[in-house]
Amino acid sequence: AQKVTQAQTEISVVEKEDVTLDCVYETRDTTYYLFWYKQPPSGELVFLIRRNSFDEQNEISGRYSWNFQKSTSSFNFTITASQVVDSAVYFCALSEALSGNTPLVFGKGTRLSVIA
C-alpha cells in the first residue's frame, strides 16, 4: 500500500536559515509521481513540484530545491535563505500509476515557522 511519511511535525527557523523538509514514501509500483504542496495560513493548497519515478535529477527553482533518491525512497525539499513568507504547512504527496486516476496520498505535513 502507498504511504507518505513526514516525520517532522513542526520546524522553526530564523529568517535566512536554510531548512530541509523530509519526505519518505512507500509504494509497490515502479511508476509513480511525487509532489510537494504548500498550504499557507490562508488555507489553499499551492502546487510546488511534480516528479515522476524515472527522473531522479534534482531540481532547483529559485530558493527551492528538491532531492529525489529512489534508493532511500525519499523526496526531500530544501528552502534556502528562508523568509517569513515561507511560513506554511508543507505536504508531500504520492500517486501510483496502478491507481489509474492517480489520487494523491498525502503525508501529515510539516508546519514551518520562519521567525524574523
Next chain:
Amino acid sequence: EPEVTQTPSHQVTQMGQEVILRCVPISNHLYFYWYRQILGQKVEFLVSFYNNEISEKSEIFDDQFSVERPDGSNFTLKIRSTKLEDSAMYFCASSEGWGAEQFFGPGTRLTVL
C-alpha cells in the same frame, strides 16, 4: 492564469441536512477530484471522476456522498445527511491528464452543528 474555483467558501449546516458543494475545474482538465481536510490534519482523498463517472473512491466516500457533473463546467459534491464528523475543509482539484499535477481550489469550509 486558469484556476479552480469553489463555492461557497464557508457553509454552516445543521446535522442531518443535505449540502451541495460546488466546484468549477480548470476548463481543459479531464480529471476531477474531491479531498477533505479535517482541521489540523492531513488531506484525505474522497473521490475521483473521469469521463462522467467515478473512477475511484475511498472508504470515506460512503452512500451519504455523491458527485455529479451536471453541465460542462460544474462539479458538485453532495452530502445527503450531514454528520458532525463531516465538518472539514473540502477541496476540489482537477488535472489535465493521468499523473499530471492536480490544481486545487481554495476550499469550502463545512461546519456541521
